[in-house]
Amino acid sequence: MSIPVILFFLCALVAVAGxxxxxxxxxxxxxxxxxxxxxxxLAILYLLLGAPFIAAVQVIVYAGAVMVLFVFVIMLLxxxxxxxxxxxxxxxxxxxxxGFVLLLAFAYFLWRSPVGGAIANGTGSSxxxxxxxxxxxxxxxxxxxxxxxxxxxxxxxxxxxxxxARKES
Amino acid sequence: MxxxxxxxxxxxxxxxxxxxxxxxxTALAYLSYAERKLIAHIQSRxxxxxxxxxxxxxxxxxxxxxxxKEDVTPPASDRFIxxxxxxxxxALGMSTIALIPFGPxxxxxxxxxxxxxxxxxxxxxxxxFAITSLGVYGVALAGWSSNSKYSLLGxxxxxxxxxxxxxxxxxxxxxVVLLAGTLNFNDLIQxxxxxxxxxxxxxxxxxxxxxxxxxxxxxxxxxxxxxFDLPEGETEIVAGFHTEYSSFKFAMFFMAEYANMIxxxxxxxxxxxxxxxxxxxxxxxxxxxLPGAGLLILAAYxxxxxxxxxxxxxxxxxxxxxLIAGGAGLLCLIPAVAETIKGPFWFTTKIxxxxxxxxxxxxxxxxxxxxxxxxxxxxxxxxVSLANLVITAAFIVFWPLLRHP
Numbered sequence: 345m346s347i348p349v350i351l352f353f354l355c356a357l358v359a360v361a362g363x364x365x366x367x368x369x370x371x372x373x374x375x376x377x378x379x380x381x382x383x384x385x386l387a388i389l390y391l392l393l394g395a396p397f398i399a400a401v402q403v404i405v406y407a408g409a410v411m412v413l414f415v416f417v418i419m420l421l422x423x424x425x426x427x428x429x430x431x432x433x434x435x436x437x438x439x440x441x442x443g444f445v446l447l448l449a450f451a452y453f454l455w456r457s458p459v460g461g462a463i464a465n466g467t468g469s470s471x472x473x474x475x476x477x478x479x480x481x482x483x484x485x486x487x488x489x490x491x492x493x494x495x496x497x498x499x500x501x502x503x504x505x506x507x508x509a510r511k512e513s
Numbered sequence: 514m515x516x517x518x519x520x521x522x523x524x525x526x527x528x529x530x531x532x533x534x535x536x537x538x539t540a541l542a543y544l545s546y547a548e549r550k551l552i553a554h555i556q557s558r559x560x561x562x563x564x565x566x567x568x569x570x571x572x573x574x575x576x577x578x579x580x581x582k583e584d585v586t587p588p589a590s591d592r593f594i595x596x597x598x599x600x601x602x603x604a605l606g607m608s609t610i611a612l613i614p615f616g617p618x619x620x621x622x623x624x625x626x627x628x629x630x631x632x633x634x635x636x637x638x639x640x641x642f643a644i645t646s647l648g649v650y651g652v653a654l655a656g657w658s659s660n661s662k663y664s665l666l667g668x669x670x671x672x673x674x675x676x677x678x679x680x681x682x683x684x685x686x687x688x689v690v691l692l693a694g695t696l697n698f699n700d701l702i703q704x705x706x707x708x709x710x711x712x713x714x715x716x717x718x719x720x721x722x723x724x725x726x727x728x729x730x731x732x733x734x735x736x737x738x739x740x741f742d743l744p745e746g747e748t749e750i751v752a753g754f755h756t757e758y759s760s761f762k763f764a765m766f767f768m769a770e771y772a773n774m775i776x777x778x779x780x781x782x783x784x785x786x787x788x789x790x791x792x793x794x795x796x797x798x799x800x801x802x803l804p805g806a807g808l809l810i811l812a813a814y815x816x817x818x819x820x821x822x823x824x825x826x827x828x829x830x831x832x833x834x835x836l837i838a839g840g841a842g843l844l845c846l847i848p849a850v851a852e853t854i855k856g857p858f859w860f861t862t863k864i865x866x867x868x869x870x871x872x873x874x875x876x877x878x879x880x881x882x883x884x885x886x887x888x889x890x891x892x893x894x895x896x897v898s899l900a901n902l903v904i905t906a907a908f909i910v911f912w913p914l915l916r917h918p
Contacts, residue, residue, distance in 0.1 A: 347523065373594070373657065380650070387643075400639040408646025409676075415650070416672055419657045419665065476636065476696065 352392055359385040370425040372418045376411060383407045397476050525626045530611060533631060537610055541771045542572035548872050555876040566827035566834070576764070584760035587659060594658035599758065599765035602651025606772030609644045612637050613779045616789050616856030618699050629789075629857060630699075637698040638690065641780065642683060645735070649675045651769060652737075656754035667753025670743050670883065677890045678734035678741075685727035685898040688905040689717045689784045702788030714792050718785040721905070725785045727898040732777035734890065736770060739875040743883055778867040779860075786863050789856035801851040804858040808842030 362381035369375045383406045390399035432439075483491050546561065550568070553560025561568030586595060616629030627633055634640055649672050656668020690696060693704035707715040718725040734741040743753075755766045782788055793800045815835040823831050845851055881889070 347520065371591070373591075373654075377594070377650075377654075384647075396634070396636050397639070400636055400643045403643035404639075404646050408643065408649070412646075412649050412653070412672065412676060415653055415657075416669075416676075419653065419669060 348392055352389065355385040355388045355392075359389070370428070372426070373415065376414045376418060379414075380407050380411045383411065397479055521624060522626070525622070525624065526631060529626075529631045533610065534607070537607060537772065537775070538768075540775065541768050542576065544771045544774070544868065545575070545767065546572050547868075548875070551869070551872045552876040555873070566823060566831045569830075569834075579761050579764040582760040584762065585757075587661065587757050589660040590757065591658040591660070594654050595757075596762070598651050598655035598658060599762040599769070601654070602648070602769035603765045603772065605644055605648050605651060606769040606776065609641050609776045610772065610779070612641055612698070613776075613783070614698050614702070614788070615860050616854075620853055620856065633699060634697070636696045638686070638696045638701070638780075638784075641776070645773075645776065646679060648773065651766075652754050655758070655766070659754075659757035661757050663751045663756045664754050667751075667756065671737060671754055674737070674741065674743060674886060674890075675735055677887065678731045678894070681727055681890065681894040681898045682731035682735055684895070684902055685724045685731060686780075686784055687902050688721050688724040691902075691905055691909055692717060692720070698783050698788070702783055702790060705787045706790055708794055712794055714787055714790065716785060716787040716790075721785065721901070723897060723901040724905075725781075727894055727901065728781060728785065730894060731890075731898075732781065733871070733874070734886070736773045736777055738770075738774065738871060740878040740881050741886060742880060743886055774868060774871060775864065778864045778871075781867055782860060782863040788863075789860040791855065791859050801848070801855045802846060804854060805842050805845030805851060808838050808845060812839035812842055 359382050362378045362385065366375050366378035366382065369378060384403060387399040387402040387407070390396075390402060546568070549571075550560040561571040564570045564574045586592060611631040612634060614627075614630035614633060618627050618630070618633060620628045622628055652675070653668050653672040656664040656666075656671070659665070689701070693701045695701060695704070705714070705716050709715060709719075713719070733739075737743075755763055758766065791800055812835050815831055815838055819828055819831040819835055845854060
């Protein structure tokens, strides 16, 4: 096996393990750290796909900014560990198999779709994602309106949160 | 053996990482020595002088002391995170150094590998920011997992400070990136090649003086150094986020802090001070003999010190130092060697100058108050660096139009 393949399976394994840990962990901060782990390994997967810019931004934005705020809030609130309740009786016989079927369906359609097939054949990666200049041209020329509209949407969301959180005087 | 011959790039990278690790570890140890000694002299004290001649073996003694101290873990702490935090801090602090080019890419090993950089990435700058943006976790988790009021307060302060100043740090650098049009470190350095009026180097610190000052202030805050060392305000919160740490875990936080200092100094050198380019005009060809001459002067001083000042075992130690410095100085006078090491020589000289400035500030300035720190970061530094970015971008767009309408 070549080194990228070994790296891929290693990172994929760690990412899935982190995602499972994220759900199973009782301490909120352990969950947050597991999410950081998932995001960092995803960044390495992006690197392996030939998209270094996306990988770096993934780490900077998600692991370095969003999750730091999460950890910060958890620390400030000093959130205690979760309490476990018994799993719903329906969940075991119906939920788990259905979830598994959903996973298989996702895998199947990704495999059959042109994008997934191209990735599986090793022809999916284009150089556009690797080139910062091309990427920024796409963001600021081709998709300028959706890009700016999204940022305004996020700003509105922040303002909304501020209004909701403000104490009435 | 088969694996080694199949993956020469990987093997070369591992070898370079090991060499770099050794150099950086030594540099970290002697940075702590230099800090103590410099501050002591600024404050009219002697500093360390008992262990070895001039206290030169003090870092070694400190390391051994840290290794053999009892390692206490508070019973109410979160054991896993408590143990992981110092490792995380140190690993993140050191890994950025692998991306730094210490010399020109034209110097290569016989197999074509670049000699002075471990990883010459196209997006080097972005990856450095990616790794440093994770640096908050070491501090935040250390404080939280200790389960102590002082640690938690220290780490909250520290993470708030790092998050706030990271914004200004990143924005102040974008001006340079716009001027150079690249994120690769070697290209960023090459773009600063040349001279104004035949003697002023075209370094970014002149056109981007505002960006440079913003970067420097933000970098000091980002590395939690005086006058922004709020996380360790001894008079208020004992020792901040590492109050509960002892033994080598405690030392690891200090090594991480020094590693971060080295990283931001390297970045400042690359982005604003011309990296491994020489400050002297190219036509002065004698400048390649400067490192050798400097080492020979050092050797002469050591020889004089050995004869005139030293007694007993210290005299023997200093004689060895003299011989090493003199030998290295003579080696550096060989033209081929001198040509090879001129890049790293200027790079290290600039880094050392910045580090000296860091230590000088620590010996001189008092600490900010917390609200002053926050209002300074958000209300002054961020607007100024944003204005710098906007003006630089406007200049790049409109200057060609003005010259060739």
